[in-house]
Amino acid sequence: MIRYAVVGAGWISQEAFMPAVAATGNSRMQAIVSGSPDVARRLAEFHCVPELVAYSGYDELIASDRIDAVYIALPNSMHADYTIRALRAGKHVMVEKPLATSLAEGEAMVAAAKASSAFLMTAYRLHNEPGTHGMIEAVRSGQIGEPVFFTSTFGFQSQLGNHRLNASHWGGALPDVGVYCLNAARHVFAAEPIAVQAMASRPPGDPRFTEIDASLAVTLRFPGDRLAQFFCSFGSGTSESIRIVGSSGELILDPAFKFDSALRMTIRADGKETVVPFQQVDHFSGQIAYFSDCILTRNPPEADCEEGLADMRALLAIDDAARSCNTVRLDRQPFRAGITTSIVRSFPPTSKRLLI
The missing domain is CATH 3.30.360.10 (Dihydrodipicolinate Reductase; domain 2)
Known part of the structure; x- marks a missing residue:
């Protein structure tokens, strides 16, 4: 059973991630990391999550043996910091899209993942759908x-x-x-x-x-x-x-x-x-179950940090093109192996959720 800390208790966590965990059979929530203590308390009571942690307690949590992985659902500008800290502590990370806000941040996340024994997966839920x-x-x-x-x-x-x-x-x-x-x-x-x-x-x-x-x-x-x-x-x-x-x-x-x-x-x-x-299936249950399978079997996830970085290169080029009104050319990059049916996970839609 993979124990997750949910970092960020906003809409996507409330609407999609938290309701999906219980259906997976191989995952559970151990902690909610949030800057809104009342919201986190109500969510923890509703989903039976044992721990509430302020952002100031994040480093202590990831240094402990109480969790195995973190799900990062913070604003895009905070992805790199919280991801790199967790990877350096040896925790597996599922981070929402986009991977980061710059290529430098994304490359630092890739480097941290490669230096760690932990996995970093970009949350492409449709890859498991x-x-x-x-x-x-x-x-x-x-x-x-x-x-x-x-x-x-x-x-x-x-x-x-x-x-x-x-x-x-x-x-x-x-x-x-x-x-x-x-x-x-x-x-x-x-x-x-x-x-x-x-x-x-x-x-x-x-x-x-x-x-x-x-x-x-x-x-x-x-x-x-x-x-x-x-x-x-x-x-x-x-x-x-x-x-x-x-x-x-x-x-x-x-x-x-x-x-x-x-x-x-x-x-x-x-x-x-x-x-x-x-x-119709629950996209988040499938995604969580797949990532937990990867952790349990020590098989690297398909939608890894390199997949997230590939989209980052194109997204930033598109941003540049929109601002400059010019055609922006990208260096040719090899396409890595595409998705295969072995990573599909199908669970019925969940209905138990609390939106605050």
């Missing part, structure tokens, strides 16, 4: 021919006051939800992008977007003259879709990203349309 694998396998098996174009949307209306609207934390739609579109494109093409273009929009007078852009439209070139585009937004109606155009057909995944959605795939090829509805 069956619908995402269904899409990748359909492409790999040639059901739409060779993939030549990828397009995706992920947007919704963000609420005023959310820390993801703060530039100081590298907030915004790109690192928060655009990363899903980017990661999917990389795995569909099994390649890293070599050039990016981007345009951003920021409606005047909207108090949510005084520091960050509301929306971004991105174009990426991949090796082999393959193209991808995606739109991400904190100021749009809810949209979460993927469309892949192949040399002999097309594939649509809609819904595609949200953890409260049942993914649905449509394949149009050879004059026929095939619809594949996937069973």
Whole structure:
């Protein structure tokens, strides 16, 4: 049984991580690390978590033998610090996306992971979700021919006051939800992008977007003259879709990203349309169970720090392209092994949660 400390007791921890742990069978929560003692106390009572720890007690906790791993759900600007400290203490780390806010931070996290006996996994929950694998396998098996174009949307209306609207934390739609579109494109093409273009929009007078852009439209070139585009937004109606155009057909995944959605795939090829509805599963239970399996068996996780760093390179290039209005070229990078069905974990959706 892997014992987790949840670092950061905000919305994603309350809505998704904490409710999911009990279903895994190989994981439990040992501690909540938070700067809000009353919130942490109520959550600990609800989920039967033994320990409450202030941020000032984090180093003592990770130096102890009371936990095996930490889940870091802090603002993006705090990922590197709390991750590196845990790795140096020998604790395994699951950190939310994006990995960090700069390549220097990301590379320091990679170095700390390599120097440690502990694992660092970027929290790509869709890598352990069956619908995402269904899409990748359909492409790999040639059901739409060779993939030549990828397009995706992920947007919704963000609420005023959310820390993801703060530039100081590298907030915004790109690192928060655009990363899903980017990661999917990389795995569909099994390649890293070599050039990016981007345009951003920021409606005047909207108090949510005084520091960050509301929306971004991105174009990426991949090796082999393959193209991808995606739109991400904190100021749009809810949209979460993927469309892949192949040399002999097309594939649509809609819904595609949200953890409260049942993914649905449509394949149009050879004059026929095939619809594949996937069973709704708890994305976080699957992700947690997989990481705990990795720890228990000493098999490194697929979505490791190098996977997170690969997305970071492209995200930062997209940021640069949006600011400069120029095409930004990336050094060619090898694509590491893609996801396989061996990492799928399926658990029914959870319903026991407390939102404060």
